[in-house]
Structures are given as C-alpha cells and as structure tokens.
C-alpha cells in the first residue's frame with residue numbers, strides 16, 4: 725500500500741461505517757488522496773484529526 729494511503733487510512737475512523745458515503749475507510753482514503761474528498765468526510769474522527777489528514 726502506498727505510504728500516503730496508509731497514513732490517511734490510519735487516521736480515519738477504521739470502522740467501515742459508510743457514513744462518509746464510501747463503502748469502506750479504504751475507499752474513502754483513496755478518494756481523499758485523489759482530491760475527491762477531505763478529512764471532514766469521516767464522521768468518526770475529531771476536527772484535529774480531520775485537519776491532520778488534510779495536511780498530508
């Protein structure tokens with residue numbers, strides 16, 4: 725797995741709840757890396773963590 729994908733995935737909620745509109749955290753992480761979503765997509769993490777994702 726690409727390092728950046730691994731980093732984003734490591735910060736996401738990790739419960740594959742689908743609340744972000746993606747079927748899994750891995751799909752959400754890929755969308756974030758592709759610039760199609762931001763850290764705010766994940767409803768399971770706090771603002772600081774969302775911000776961290778956006779800075780990766």
Ligand code: SF4
Pocket residue numbers: 736737738739740741742743744745746747748749750752753765766767768
């Ligand atoms: S909302 Fe967060 S925890 Fe739920 S599937 Fe999306 S990235 Fe994973």
